[in-house]
Amino acid sequence: MRTTANPEEELRRLFPEMVEWRRHLHRNPELSFQEKKTSAWIADRLRGFGCEVREGIGGYGVMAVVRGALPGPAVALRADIDALPIEDEKTVAYRSSVPGVMHACGHDAHTAALLGVARYYTDNRAALTGDRVLLFQPAEEVAPGGAVAMIADGALGGVDAVYGVHLWSPLAFGKVATKAGPLMAAVDDFYIDITGKGGHGALPHQTVDAIVAGAAVVQALQTIVSRSVDPLQPAVVTVGSIQAGNAVNVIADTCRLGGTVRTFDEGVRKLVKERLRLIVEQTCALHGAGMKLDYREGYPALVNDAREAARFFEVAPRLFDREQVEEAEPVMAGEDFAYYLREVPGCFLFVGAGNEACGAVHPHHHPRFDVDERGMLVSAALLIALADDYAGSDKTGRGNGAAEPQPAG
Structure with missing residues (x-):
């Protein structure tokens, strides 16, 4: 009408x-x-x-x-x-x-x-x-x-x-x-603060390199969608920001990562969040670094x-x-x-x-x-x-x- x-x-x-x-x-x-x-x-x-x-x-x-x-x-x-x-x-x-x-x-x-x-x-x-x-x-x-x-x-x-x-x-x-x-997808964002031990770039054995730990986290996060999510279920995990260091000869003591997660299914959304948390915790521990994860659930x-x-x-x-x-x-x-x-x-x-x-x-x-x-x-x-x-x-x-x-x- x-x-x-x-x-x-x-x-x-x-x-x-x-x-x-x-x-x-x-x-x-x-x-x-x-x-x-x-x-x-x-x-x-x-x-x-x-x-x-x-x-x-x-x-x-x-x-x-x-x-x-x-x-x-x-x-x-x-x-x-x-x-x-x-x-x-x-x-x-x-x-x-x-x-x-x-x-x-x-x-x-x-x-x-x-x-x-x-x-x-x-x-x-x-x-x-x-x-x-x-x-x-x-x-x-x-x-x-x-x-x-x-x-x-x-x-x-x-x-x-x-x-x-x-x-x-x-x-x-x-x-x-x-x-x-x-x-349209559910939208979650995450921020990861990695804490290491800084030092001279020529003496890496005396440090805990936050950038190396951060790079390992970025790489490991790519396995969530490829190896943990049902291939028939859409999902995206993107690290869009990495901030660390300010000199070429200094090993950074902190590294901050930021990214986004996109899903449609609520079960997949929960799975990705849990896998991300475990990967961040265990990868940082493997490198002797501390971590803090701020995971923010956004729109459904x-x-x-x-x-x-x-x-x-x-x-x-x-x-x-x-x-x-x-x-x-x-x-x-x-x-x-x-x-x-x-x-x-x-x-x-x-x-x-x-x-x-x-x-x-x-x-x-x-x-x-x-x-x-x-x-x-x-x-x-x-x-x-x-x-x-x-x-x-x-x-x-x-x-x-x-x-x-x-x-x-």
Whole structure:
């Protein structure tokens, strides 16, 4: 069920504003847990549209409710609003004005697209079935993330289903994709501090070389996936940082390693954590070095509800040519949208944003990252179609259930 005969036409009318909003956000990025001005700016736009607005949800999160004239379920739609600590190297008029901070993952476009959805729904609430709960979430990029705090503050109170999109530069503009079940990986990080005994580089027998111990740990960790994990189960163990020493003729007494673990299955996740701990402990002991392991469990795997993924494959071909609708391959990147999917049924989607013609060729988190802004139109149309289809197919008789954020617990 659609709220009007042609939402795509209305979104095209709103598109110039969506581009303006996105470029404003791109010029004025804020890091995770620091999105104070961004949050206020979003809330001002939403109030101007006529939404009911709650600020301070889960920190700098914003929650808006558009109440339909017709009874029905409450459907939540989510966008993330934070930027990354990366210097913007693009030569465009909307380049970041904040040194060392930029929207290098598309969150500015996610936000602008959801603002377009908000405007569309407020303009058409007389034909709207149920409520639409619009979640503008802070701190997606940094664990523990903003989703957990928003949920604790009641952002999903009364919500029956939830959808979110990610503009995805590896996917060509015009394509949309998702899959049932696991789509994005669980994300854990680890930091290993190795303590040896420093000394002169010419007298290694009088030392305990922290770098040698660290190198052995790095090598040994590679056996976790190759020799401990079921070959049919995806897993990644990456050491991305090693810091030790400051002179060529001095044996370092400390070495710090940092890395990440990516898994889909919770059993594999537990196995990798335990194997990593044992390898670090025993390898350092073998070299006579001390160690301290800081293992930080992050976002769980993002698992799409099977029925809501099926809804995507029913709805998307009505909007786009069938060849534009794809089943996504799982990716080892993480997303804290996973927490919403643990609470209510829903689906997370990839919307193509890559296009060589407009310079959208760089990967996410790259200093020259950009998107084909028309992906915002695709995102907004898809979110509306999914939400309206859910509301139109809902047979439970549920009313407008998202009146207020619910208290934690």
